[in-house]
Amino acid sequence: MGGCTSKPSSSVKPKDAFPQNDDSTPAHPGKSPVRTSTAVKSSPFLPFYTPSPARHRRNKSRDGGGGGESKSVTSTPLRQLARAFHPPSPAKHIRDVLRRRKGKKEATLPAEKKQTEEEKEREEVGLDKRFGFSREFQSRMELGEEIGRGHFGYTCSAKFKKGELKDHEVAVKVIPKSKMTTAISIEDVRREVKILRALSGHNNLVQFYDAFEDNANVYIVMELCGGGELLDRILARGGKYSEDDAKAVLTQILNVVAFCHLQGVVHRDLKPENFLYTSKEDNSQLKVIDFGLxxxxxxxxxxxxxxxxxxxxxxxxxxxxxxxEADVWSIGVIAYILLCGSRPFWARTESGIFRAVLKTDPSFSEPPWPSLSFEAKDFVKRLLYKDPRKRMTASQALMHPWIAGCKKMNIPFDILIFRQMKAYLKSSSLRKAALTALSKTLITDELLYLKAQFALLAPNKNGLITLDNIRSALASNATEAMKESRIPDFLALLNGLEYKGMDFEEFCAASISVHQHESLDCWEQSVRHAYELFEMNGNRVIVIEELASELGVGSSIPVHTILHDWIRHTDGKLSFLGFVKLLHGVSTRQPLAKTR
Structure with missing residues (x-):
């Protein structure tokens, strides 16, 4: 994952005053943002100030972190990093159009068919706001002062009144049930608690204690982190970290995110505001918070x-x-900010930010990038590939040469391995032969990563891994979240390993990511060498019908026309073009399976 690396892609200002909306975080005396926007006036000291659109989410009646308006004021000069200002949803313009259409439609309805405010209130009253949480909050907790307020809730310090944790100080997020005006907002609260309860056992994960409710509120009790946000420390440093200091931060972030991904949990809102330090000390532990999204x-x-x-x-x-992989992109943005103090994608408007994210590449030519190490730049670039199939996973990033030499660490299982293995076991013999040839060209860093993953699966004395090995290895790392995300059910689909072991050589062929390997500078050399090996050991005469059948793409005339170029006319064997196409295989991406 280093060594043979990808090609290069094409100071913080002082905070000034303008309104910023924040919402209280579950375990933090400070605040985190919500989705409202405010007009910004120009400054006499700088050409212009622009808001920092940062919060994007569904149009829900409850914000994931409690929601609210902050008393703090900041601004974002140019593209330099400053306290984020948080705008509406990315789909705001779409919702505005729909809202206007709905208004026109309602204007044409007969008066008796229009829904009155009283009817809407009756619908809200009909919502079931019982969560099944304990109702002993008053008897077990002593609520302290408010440490953060949001539009949809607030956060207080608190202490346990009795039991083993008596007098232990915690943070309590209080969410009034009166703010839960839709079924979606109720489900948001339920899911957040479910995820916090299901995830456990990682040092960089905010500790969840319990959830309570009464007729008026839901109370989420979590660890109190008194060291402030990662964003505050970035600002205090002037926006630039040394490479060693950035590694220390990113190692903790990657470790906990890899853990969450293994359990089948995607955070979806990773940013410096959602990482808190446990204390004010420089070397205090970093904790990820806010699982509201x-x-x-x-x-x-x-x-x-x-x-x-x-x-x-x-x-x-x-x-x-x-x-x-969406979480890994967010980590890439954080890494870019840590190392240079500015955002990789910047614009003065929300839509402009989206265009930048979709169309432009981050700059690595402006200071301080030319003075940073090649490995640091390569690390950030490989987290910010726009094609998620080429992007490193969190586990792979921990094995990148820039990070790996930082200190000894336990590399987590990578869920990508199981996705790759499933696709391999379902592949034709011809594609397996092609992948085997490509695996012979793996570079050192890729081999080190695969060796680490293979060792985690505890091969037997014969050097083979079986389905039982995989089940046992995962069981030792499983939380309740893994059951919820159905990972055990997914592993059951690896039935090709039920009665047959897989050695390291085949494991490499099964686990190699063709798209990631393709992103390396040495891809052309590797794939040419792989084709030579395939010619000697795996290539064979094949007809179009057989190739179509092996690929599972049917036998229509358009398909045959495409596959015709894959076969060498001189001897009926797979051509180099066909070999490259075969390596990529039929897309393993599934249709959208979840809609909200």
């Missing part, structure tokens, strides 16, 4: 609702087809 995702499933924060949102989220 998070969701469970199956390994073969893609999500399609647009959520997140504008500067950190991945291109595939805007295209409404994404999975865990």
């Amino acid at each position: 998070s969701d469970f995702v199956r390994p073969d499933e893609r999500l399609n609702d647009i959520v997140g924060s504008a500067y950190y949102v991945a291109p595939e989220v805007l295209h409404r087809s994404y999975t865990t």
Whole structure:
């Protein structure tokens, strides 16, 4: 993942005053943003000030982090990093059109068919706001002072009154049930608690204690992190970290995100505001918070609702087809900010940010990038590939040469491995032979990553991994979230390993990511060498009908016309073009399986 690397892609200003809307975070005395926007006046000191559109989410009646308006004021000069200002949903213009259409439609309806305010209130009263949480909050917790307020809730310090945790200080997010005006907002609260309860056992994950409710409120009790946001420390440093200091931050972020992804949880709102330090000390632990936008995702499933924060949102989220790789993009943006103090994608408007995310490449030519190491630049570039199939996973990023030499660490399982293995086991013998040939050209960093993953699956004394090995290895790392995201069910589809083991050589062929390998500078050399090996060991005479059958693409005339170029006319064997196409195979992407 280093060594043979990808080609290059094509100071913080002081904070000034303008209104900023924030929402209270569950475990933080500060605040995190919501989705409203405010007009910005020009400054006499700078050519212009622009808001920093950062909050993107579904149009819900409840914000994921409690929601609210901050008393703090900041501004964003040019593209330099400053406290983020948080705008409406990325789909705002679409909703405005729909709202106008609805208004016109309602204007044409007979008076008796128009829904009155009283009817809407009656519908709200009919919502079931019982969550099944404990109702012993008053007897078990002593609520302290408010430490953060939002439009949809507020956060307080608190202490346990009794039990093993007596007098232990925590943070309590209080969400009034009166603010839960739709079934979606109720489900948001339910899912957030479910994810917090299902995830456990990682040092960089905010600790969840319990959830309570009464007739008026829901109370989410979590660890109190008193060290402030990562964003505050970035600003305090003037927006630039040394490479070593950036590694220390990113290693913690990648570790916890890889853990969440293994459990089948995608965070969907990773940004510096959602990472808190446990104390004010420089070397204190970093914790990820705010799972209000998070969701469970199956390994073969893609999500399609647009959520997140504008500067950190991945291109595939805007295209409404994404999975865990969207979180990795957000980490890439954070890495870029840590190392140079400015955002990789910037514009003065929300739509401009989206265009930049979709169309432009981050700049690595402006200072300080020329003075940074090649490995640091390569690391960030490979997190910010617009094609998520080429992007590193969180586990792979921990094995990148820039990070790997930082310190000894436990590399987590990579869920990508299981997706690749499933596709391999379903492939034809011809494609398996092609992948085997390509695996012979893997570079050192790729081999180190695959060796680490293979070792985690605990091969038996014969050096083979079986389905039982995989089940056992995962069981030792599983939380309740893994069951919820149906990863055990997905592994059951690896039935090709039920009665047969897989050695390391075949594991490399099964686990190699062709798209990631294709992003390396040495791709042309590698694939040419792989084709030579394939010619010697795997190529064979094949007819178009057989090729179409192996690929599972049917036998229509248009398909035959395309596949005709794949076969060498001189001897009926696969051509170089056909070999490259075969490596990529039929897309393993599933149709959108979840709609909200």
